[in-house]
Amino acid sequence: MAPTALLSVSDKSDILFLAEALCSHGYTILSSGGTASALNMAGLPVTKISEYTGFPEILSGRVKTLHPLIHGGILAQRNEPIHQAELDRHGISAIDVVVSNLYPFLKTVANKLVSWEEGIENIDIGGPSMVRAAAKNHSSVTVLTNPSQYETFVTALDNDALDLKLRQHLALEAFEHTSRYDAAIKRWMVSRMDQKVSQAIQPNSSPNFLLTLPLHQDLRYGENPHQKASWYGIPSTGLGAINQIQGKELSTNNLLDLDAALAIVREFGYSCKGSLNISRPAAVVVKHANPCGVATGISSLEALTRALNADRRSAFGGILAVNTTVEATSAKELASLFLECVIAPGFTQQALEELSKKKNLRLLTLTSESLHKANHRQIRSLLGGILVQDFDNKPIDTNNWSIVTERFPTDKEMVDLAFAWSLVRHVHSNGIVIAHGQQSLGIGAGQMNRVGAANIALETAGKSAHGAVLASDGFFPFDDTVRLAAAHGISSIIHPGGSIRDGDSIQACDELGLAMIITKQRHFLH
DSSP, X not given: OOOEEEEOOSOOTTHHHHHHHHHHTTOEEEEOHHHHHHHHHTTOOOEEHHHHHTOOOBTTTTBSSOSHXXXXXXXXXXXXXXXXXXXXXXXXXXXXXXXXXXXXXXXXXXXXXXXXXXXXXXXXXXXXXXXXXXHHTTTTOEEEOSGGGHHHHHHHHHTXXXXXXXXXXXXXXXXXXXXXXXXXXXXXXXXXXXXXXXXXXXXXXXXXXXXXXOEEEEOSOSSSTTSOOEXXXXXXXXXXXXXXXXXXXXXXXXXXXXXXXXXXXXXXXXXXXXXXXXXXXXXXXXXXXXXXXXXXXXXXXXXXXXHHXXXXXXXXXXXXXXXXXXXXXXXXXXXXXXXXXXXXXXXXXXXXXXXXXXXXXXXXXXOHHHHHTSOSEEEEEETTEEEEEEOSOOOOOGGGOEEOSSSOOOHHHHHHHHHHHXXXXXXXXXXXXXXXXXXXXXXXXXXSXXXXXXXXXXXXXXXXXXXXXXXXXXXXXXXXXXXXXXXXXXXXXXXXXXXXTXXXXXXXXXXXXXXXXXXXXXXXXX
């Protein structure tokens, strides 16, 4: 009996090439809908599935291939006599090759105006059922889910090399294909459903974690040249929606730094539509996933200049993020130093002309809408698994703060304490931030003890520390950091509290004339 191939594809790229090869090897071809029409027009012999099953397509095409003659032919094990006897008894022909790449769901829902009903109708049912059946029975059946596989398959067919190893590989790709498809449907449904309904169906606790992301691009290398790396993400969401205007290809370290910079700059709002959508123009310079300069300003230029001036030495080769459109005056300032990337909601044409002189500088735009669509949970890998947690990005609530010293902070100090507190949660622990006038003056990050972090931050701030505020991501187990801060002229301190020796630090502040706020919330970042 001649072998049988079932072809039912939405992406018809190279389908004639494949069908001609199958016909030349004596295959009988079953097909449905548009695929059958395309093969007929090319003069290739094809049997419509409705003719083969003796049952028409029904329910507006929802049911085409869901039939025992189809699934019996796919799932029957060739080396199982009982299966073969059942095929003979019911007049079912074995199907040896299944070719299906499913309805174009992603392409359909990429259109933001697509209706819920149209999206639902583009959820394939028969295709995934056939693909999964063929992949399960790969010991006997070959399954193809992508036109890129056709040439390999035809070459194997020509050389009589369609062996189990190849079928296993194709089966794995088939299951990956249906897994991505189902994940895409889930993402779209969650994005379109009412948030309250979504939360009721999918509460915060997740007993099973499932997230399938498409490959965005292979990167040149990982954190170091000897490490391979790939970037997976949703094209229209978060960093996946970046529009690169100019510059070299993004690297792994660029992406990690961009992620950190965007998290910080969003503390002050993020929009290309002007000050109504942001609390204040802000700029952030990041180096090795830690901020080295952060500032706000009356204008974008002032914020950018102050962020760079916070630590120009460390800013060299850094990543800059701003929360407003970059204009020509800001571009001239940026052109004066070496940066790896600049990311913003937008650039004016004059700014692009100015920055085009720096060919290697990566200029990137990202909309606030794309940022808001990003997942609100953080995923990190570890040996043999992953960790999933909420982002530490809840708005700061000053109502929970307690002033625990005899001296109260001034109004200006309160503004700077809030600024420093919003920044320190983005500094790797142990973290210390020195700030004044909504500008970082010194940042101590990733130290094994808090005094060490404070020393780095205070030394970077230098004389500017006089009259500034200090924020710590964790409590003070001893009063040594308070005394060190006072010696450098710090006026106010903010930290989580919670140490059994909080009283020692409070007493030291009262003795030295400092104000202290306890927030009752820590911000460790590993």
